[in-house]
Amino acid sequence: MxxxxxxxxxxxxxxxxxxxxxxxxxxxxxxxxxxxxxxxxxxxxxxxxxxxxxxxxxxxxxxxxxxxxxxxxxxxxxxxxxxxxxxxxxxxxxxxxxxxxxxxxxxxxxxxxxxxxxxxxxxxxxxxxxxxxxxxxxxxxxxxxxxxxxxxxxxxxxxxxxxxxxxxxxxxxxxxIDVEAFRQPVVRHRRAEVGIPEDARVAVFVGRMSGEKNVAFLLRAFAPVAQEVPYAHLLLIGGGPRLEEYRSLASELGVDARVHFTGQVPYKEIPGYLALADFFATASISEVHPLTVLEAIAAGLPVLGIHSPGIADSIEHGYNGLLAQEDPIAFALKMARLFQDDDLRERLGQGARESGERYxxxxxxxxxxxxxxxxxxxxxxxxxxxxxxxxxxxxx
Missing domain, CATH: 3.40.50.2000 (Glycogen Phosphorylase B;)
Structure with a gap:
């Protein structure tokens, strides 16, 4: 054909x-x-x-x-x-x-x-x-x-x-998606490469640093969580027109030491970066069926997202992730729970690994x-x- x-x-x-x-x-x-x-x-x-x-x-x-x-x-x-x-x-x-x-x-x-x-x-x-x-x-x-x-x-x-x-x-x-590439990363990374302590808990986002990805919302939701959870860190992977703006926002919010930007990275290295994290977090509401979310699921990461078309079609609340309303406080509360509850992350991660095969x-x-x-x-x-x-x- x-x-x-x-x-x-x-x-x-x-x-x-x-x-x-x-x-x-x-x-x-x-x-x-x-x-x-x-x-x-x-x-x-x-x-x-x-x-x-x-x-x-x-x-x-x-x-x-x-x-x-x-x-x-x-x-x-x-x-x-x-x-x-x-x-x-x-x-x-x-x-x-x-x-x-x-x-x-x-x-x-x-x-x-x-x-x-x-x-x-x-x-x-x-x-x-x-x-x-x-x-x-x-x-x-x-x-x-x-x-x-x-x-x-x-x-x-x-x-x-x-x-x-x-x-x-x-x-x-x-x-x-290429499920095996995210289950068994070829390129491995260490947390020290991006300035994250080995004993930290890490939320990761992969995507374009631009307005439609709602990254500012994600940073503002993370700020109060960082104050309450001293071992919480946020890893943002990707380049885009607002990258420097978001770096400045992290500084204004007082979380620049806990938010780590990689800038644009080769796609083949994404699985290795996901392997550094404990869960995936996205505040984007402009998605259709986001590959980055599916890739995180394939990697066995629980996913936190906002209840919206595309995101809600990918995340099964309580099975492979958590869904929140588009409200910074509600989102922050669920983010804090994922940072603090090891048993919850393990259970949702198992659900992610099971559901990843369908993609x-x-x-x-x-x-x-x-x-x-x-x-x-x-x-x-x-x-x-x-x-x-x-x-x-x-x-x-």
């Missing part, structure tokens, strides 16, 4: 979407399929994998994303040879996939990886929420109507897509591959029926 994965961003950018695409592509190739990635920008980047097609595009500041007005002739020629097109974003790659799918009768799949409503509030603060909601409620029904299938990584996102007016077929398939990339890719095969077979049947349909007599 020739599979085209269309995305608005790919390596060298590291985020949940690019990590998923690399893992999904690798697993499909392991099963003998021919997989192509089509992405704009970074045309001078030296890929370490085959069949990545990059098109010229204009960079959008330092976001890693690019603005493209279409693909060149070579890219279009390769695209129309695909058996299926799978878009990872709706606005650029999704529109292109829908257009090529319609023109060349190729099935189109779209996975919704992002809470576009919350990202609009974060990055377009001058746009009233009602206006961005109206746009999404106008765009998504029209776009998804041109797709053969939409994949929602969680029940919460399924419900959100329906609320935006999506009426086409939607299947829920969780994002997949294996092997399992999720197998499910998606079955959907690909079903859509391709249906398309071929419809072509056959059309070719056998009786022709109307000519009027000449």
């Amino acid at each position: 020739r599979i085209g994965l269309l995305t608005d961003v790919y390596t060298p950018v590291v985020n949940g979407v690019t990590n998923f695409i690399r893992l999904h592509k690798r697993e499909l190739e392991r099963r003998g399929h021919e997989v192509w990635v089509f992405t704009p920008g970074h045309t001078d980047y030296q890929d370490d994998e085959p069949r990545v097609v990059r098109s010229k595009a204009f960079p959008l500041s330092d976001t890693g994303y690019h603005l493209s007005f279409g693909y060149d002739r070579r890219t279009r020629r390769i695209l129309r040879e695909m058996d299926i097109l799978h878009a990872q974003h709706p606005f650029l790659s999704g529109i292109i996939a829908a257009a090529f799918g319609q023109r060349y009768d190729i099935p189109v799949v779209f996975t919704n990886h992002t809470r576009y409503d919350l990202y609009a509030q974060q990055y377009l603060p001058l746009v009233p929420p009602s206006l961005s909601e109206t746009f999404l409620e106008t765009f998504f029904p029209a776009f998804t109507q041109r797709c053969d299938l939409v994949i929602a990584p969680s029940q919460g996102i399924y419900d959100l897509l329906r609320s935006w007016g999506t009426r086409c077929r939607i299947e829920i398939v969780p994002n997949g 294996s990339i092997t399992r999720t890719t197998e499910h998606i591959l079955e959907l690909y095969q079903e859509l391709i077979a249906a398309k071929r049947r419809s072509k056959r029926v059309f070719s056998l349909a009786p022709r109307l007599p000519s009027l000449q």
Whole structure:
């Protein structure tokens, strides 16, 4: 099978979407399929994998994303040879996939990886929420109507897509991760490398240091906990536009000696950093089905999060983690409990190890591959029926 994965961003950018695409592509190739990635920008980047097609595009500041007005002739020629097109974003790659799918009768799949409503509030603060909601409620029904299938990584996102007016077929398939990489880290780290005492209890967060991840909330919730629990430390892994702002905030809150920032680290080292921690904490409410949370679960870490779509679909309260309301005091109380209660952490960690297997990339890719095969077979049947349909007599 020739599979085209269309995305608005790919390596060298590291985020949940690019990590998923690399893992999904690798697993499909392991099963003998021919997989192509089509992405704009970074045309001078030296890929370490085959069949990545990059098109010229204009960079959008330092976001890693690019603005493209279409693909060149070579890219279009390769695209129309695909058996299926799978878009990872709706606005650029999704529109292109829908257009090529319609023109060349190729099935189109779209996975919704992002809470576009919350990202609009974060990055377009001058746009009233009602206006961005109206746009999404106008765009998504029209776009998804041109797709053969939409994949929602969680029940919460399924419900959100329906609320935006999506009426086409939607299947829920969780994002997949390399479970073994997080159970048995190849690269190991020591707590001393990041300034954490060996006898400390450590909460860890992995993600972009930016507003939509709600890191300021996490720091403010940790501050009173640090005062009450002298052995509590917080490890923040990741780079981003607000990294220095968060360093300053930690200092203002008087917890800079207990909050440890690594900055951007190579993705292959993330499992080793997670192994330093006792539990994972996130205050983000902009998630779809966050890979960093799933990776923490695979690593056997209990997860503390805010009850919201995506997060609540990943954390089973009392089994593999704890959920709190979006209230700093409520969040801080549950964080303090995880720092102090060793038996609770052990029990939730066992639940995390048991639940991690369901997110294996092997399992999720197998499910998606079955959907690909079903859509391709249906398309071929419809072509056959059309070719056998009786022709109307000519009027000449």
